[in-house]
Amino acid sequence: MDLLEVRDLHVSFPTPDGLVQAVRGLDFSVRAGSTLSIVGESGSGKSVATQTITGLTRGAKVTGEARFDGDDLLKMDNDALRRVRGGQIGMIFQDPLSSLHPYYKVGWQIVELIREHDHELSKKQARARAVDLLKLVGIPYAERRVDDYPHQFSGGMRQRAMIAMAMAMNPRLLIADEPTTALDVTVQAQVLRVMRTLQAEFGTAIILITHDLGVVADLSDDVVVMYAGRAMEKANRRELFYAHHHPYTEGLLQSVPVPGVRTRLTPITGQPPSLVTPPPACPFNPRCPYVFDRCREETPPLRPVDLSPKHVSACWLPTDSASRVEARDALAARRATAAEARAAEARAADGAAATQADATVAEAGAS
Amino acid sequence: MTADVSEVPATRPVPSGEVLLRARDVVKHFPVGGRSLRGSARDVVHAVDGVSLDIRRGETVGLVGETGCGKSTLARCLTRLYDLTSGTVEFEGQDISTLSRRQMRPFRRNMQMIFQDPYGSLNPRRRVGSIIGEPFAVHGLADGADRKRQVQELMELVGLNPEHYNRFPAEFSGGQRQRIGVARALALRPKLIVCDEPVSALDVSIQAQIINLLSDLQSEFNLTYLFIAHDLSVVQQVSNRVVVMYLGAVAEVAPADPLYDTPRHPYTAALLSAAPIADPDQAEARERVVLIGDPPSPVSPPSGCRFHPRCPKAQPDCAVEIPQLLPRQGDGAEHVAACHHPLADGERLPTGGAVVATVVGPEAEPDRPVEPGAGSGEPSGPVTFEEQP
Numbered sequence: 090m091d092l093l094e095v096r097d098l099h100v101s102f103p104t105p106d107g108l109v110q111a112v113r114g115l116d117f118s119v120r121a122g123s124t125l126s127i128v129g130e131s132g133s134g135k136s137v138a139t140q141t142i143t144g145l146t147r148g149a150k151v152t153g154e155a156r157f158d159g160d161d162l163l164k165m166d167n168d169a170l171r172r173v174r175g176g177q178i179g180m181i182f183q184d185p186l187s188s189l190h191p192y193y194k195v196g197w198q199i200v201e202l203i204r205e206h207d208h209e210l211s212k213k214q215a216r217a218r219a220v221d222l223l224k225l226v227g228i229p230y231a232e233r234r235v236d237d238y239p240h241q242f243s244g245g246m247r248q249r250a251m252i253a254m255a256m257a258m259n260p261r262l263l264i265a266d267e268p269t270t271a272l273d274v275t276v277q278a279q280v281l282r283v284m285r286t287l288q289a290e291f292g293t294a295i296i297l298i299t300h301d302l303g304v305v306a307d308l309s310d311d312v313v314v315m316y317a318g319r320a321m322e323k324a325n326r327r328e329l330f331y332a333h334h335h336p337y338t339e340g341l342l343q344s345v346p347v348p349g350v351r352t353r354l355t356p357i358t359g360q361p362p363s364l365v366t367p368p369p370a371c372p373f374n375p376r377c378p379y380v381f382d383r384c385r386e387e388t389p390p391l392r393p394v395d396l397s398p399k400h401v402s403a404c405w406l407p408t409d410s411a412s413r414v415e416a417r418d419a420l421a422a423r424r425a426t427a428a429e430a431r432a433a434e435a436r437a438a439d440g441a442a443a444t445q446a447d448a449t450v451a452e453a454g455a456s
Numbered sequence: 457m458t459a460d461v462s463e464v465p466a467t468r469p470v471p472s473g474e475v476l477l478r479a480r481d482v483v484k485h486f487p488v489g490g491r492s493l494r495g496s497a498r499d500v501v502h503a504v505d506g507v508s509l510d511i512r513r514g515e516t517v518g519l520v521g522e523t524g525c526g527k528s529t530l531a532r533c534l535t536r537l538y539d540l541t542s543g544t545v546e547f548e549g550q551d552i553s554t555l556s557r558r559q560m561r562p563f564r565r566n567m568q569m570i571f572q573d574p575y576g577s578l579n580p581r582r583r584v585g586s587i588i589g590e591p592f593a594v595h596g597l598a599d600g601a602d603r604k605r606q607v608q609e610l611m612e613l614v615g616l617n618p619e620h621y622n623r624f625p626a627e628f629s630g631g632q633r634q635r636i637g638v639a640r641a642l643a644l645r646p647k648l649i650v651c652d653e654p655v656s657a658l659d660v661s662i663q664a665q666i667i668n669l670l671s672d673l674q675s676e677f678n679l680t681y682l683f684i685a686h687d688l689s690v691v692q693q694v695s696n697r698v699v700v701m702y703l704g705a706v707a708e709v710a711p712a713d714p715l716y717d718t719p720r721h722p723y724t725a726a727l728l729s730a731a732p733i734a735d736p737d738q739a740e741a742r743e744r745v746v747l748i749g750d751p752p753s754p755v756s757p758p759s760g761c762r763f764h765p766r767c768p769k770a771q772p773d774c775a776v777e778i779p780q781l782l783p784r785q786g787d788g789a790e791h792v793a794a795c796h797h798p799l800a801d802g803e804r805l806p807t808g809g810a811v812v813a814t815v816v817g818p819e820a821e822p823d824r825p826v827e828p829g830a831g832s833g834e835p836s837g838p839v840t841f842e843e844q845p
Contacts, residue, residue: 306736307732346690351693
């Protein structure tokens with residue numbers, strides 16, 4: 090059994106504009122000691138999903154189950170959940186300045202958390218533990234800096250202090266919600282290294298929520314790609330980057346500039362969908378370059394790709410790679426034919442040479 | 457008729473055109489704190505400390521560096537949104553560094569800015585048509601039906617629906633708002649557009665849309681961009697030349713490809729190696745240099761080379777002598793670095809295993825400048841890097 094198993098999670102928020110369906114039937118699981126990345130654009134529901142399982146989405150309508158070590162977190166009362174949160178499950182958020190209380194010393198905040206979860210420990214012992222934790226995450230002069238206020242820390246140090254706090258009770262699961270988004274690349278590299286080292290040392294499982302595919306490539310074992318509240322594709326890291334199936338995953342990867350390669354980027358056209366009235370059937374169909382009739386009529390379930398049990402994709406394109414390539418080529422050819430027809434019209438207009446037309450067709454086929 | 461908009465040259469040649477904007481020894485200091493009891497001088501933040509830079513017509517100059525390195529301040533000095541503490545800025549050969557606001561007016565038409573925050577940079581209570589039309593109003597150009605027509609043309613140009621002329625910014629998504637910002641910057645057909653982190657706040661798929669839009673507009677209107685970003689892969693994607701700043705000074709300037717292939721300044725190399733790569737094989741193959749600590753305070757920047765306290769290659773002379781921006785290791789005049797001990801082709805920085813090493817060696821305080829071993833010829837070595845136990 091996996092450490093965390095989330096099944097058929099639905100989360101919606103009543104708002105004046107209507108019911109916002111932030112998460113619509115999400116399944117995922119985290120193996121003990123592994124890293125699961127959840128990627129997706131703003132509004133894909135990635136943060137809401139994890140906040141819900143830790144009881145941080147008040148006022149939301151929630152259904153489904155989230156079994157942590159066998160117990161359903163969604164059915165726990167507040168007291169039980171509080172013991173799990175901060176104890177068994179540690180959390181780091183994007184903005185470390187607003188997650189630390191500005192009025193209290195960093196060390197005091199860590200001590201408070203430790204004593205909240207472990208009533209046996211004296212203040213002195215808890216403080217010693219706080220110093221150890223700050224050392225562990227690489228805060229220089231931890232004995233002295235433990236008495237600093239959050240504003241005296243730099244951004245990277247604050248995020249490391251947050252990690253220290255999240256790791257205080259030796260959690261089995263660490264939820265990191267965009268932990269490095271607000272940081273410079275140099276500091277980001279430091280923070281990611283701290284997380285990797287801690288995972289190796291303590292065997293903590295990590296859920297990493299991010300929109301940065303570079304961070305995903307760096308740190309994850311498994312990846313869930315979310316769009317409009319649903320999982321579009323689940324795969325291990327290599328499958329995701331080198332053998333992805335879903336056109337949305339492909340779109341995300343093509344949008345990122347690759348260092349050293351300067352071709353024109355291929356953005357995903359259009360805008361992210363409304364969560365009040367999500368597109369029917371496949372939510373990605375209005376922006377998908379390979380869309381065909383079935384995509385607008387039936388919601389694709391997560392189907393195994395290339396017979397791999399762990400790699401699943403919610404897309405109607407064929408799941409074995411040979412016929413998938415064929416189908417994509419056919420759809421691309423259809424677009425090329427349309428482009429050729431347009432080119433032929435233009436050619437008729439100004440009577441260009443045939444060789445030039447061939448080039449145009451080839452170009453249209455390639456794009 | 458071959459509409460090959462999807463084709464861009466594999467390498468972007470550096471345009472050899474005339475210099476559009478020339479900055480010499482630009483300095484910008486901000487006073488901090490109150491006066492002391494005796495009324496002596498206040499401390500100053502050395503936000504920009506002697507930056508010289510040429511921007512040629514039609515090129516895109518990328519400007520990168522960590523938070524607080526002064527890149528935005530420099531941009532605001534170049535466009536005279538800030539007054540300079542000292543130094544000169546010439547636009548099309550004319551010194552604009554001491555012009556009054558009124559005298560600056562005609563130049564403002566030619567230099568526009570696009571800002572990072574698509575939410576904060578648009579007035580939420582004004583309609584999109586009036587936001588994009590504002591430059592016309594300020595400069596007393598086109599009005600009435602003519603202005604509306606021009607604004608709608610601009611909206612079309614940047615990929616917005618002209619029928620949304622009367623909507624409010626809140627009715628648009630982040631990417632669309634950034635398009636509004638682009639349309640506003642473009643309204644008066646400026647010669648120079650300063651893009652201050654234009655895509656940092658956007659989702660990756662939308663980022664790519666805006667980057668493509670900016671590059672299309674550049675070829676259509678022969679625009680010149682100063683493109684500020686902390687994302688190095690984005691900067692390489694768009695720039696002809698890249699300027700790397702560290703703590704208020706320029707560390708390295710080079711055409712984009714040489715900068716990424718053969719960085720000379722250790723800071724550039726460290727910055728490049730820290731950037732995440734969206735490719736598991738490449739990410740695993742490369743060695744990452746993890747810089748220790750944070751940039752020192754710009755109130756009292758380190759002596760000599762400002763990077764020496766964090767530099768894995770630092771030698772005693774680095775703390776004493778300020779390195780000049782010169783071609784290093786036989787580079788052409790286009791590739792200059794301010795470093796006494798530049799990296800050779802293919803040389804790698806020592807990779808530190810050091811973040812967790814502070815657990816064993818808490819005495820290493822990376823924020824403190826390294827004092828060179830006094831008198832002894834031996835380099836005291838970069839204390840910031842320690843072997844992992």
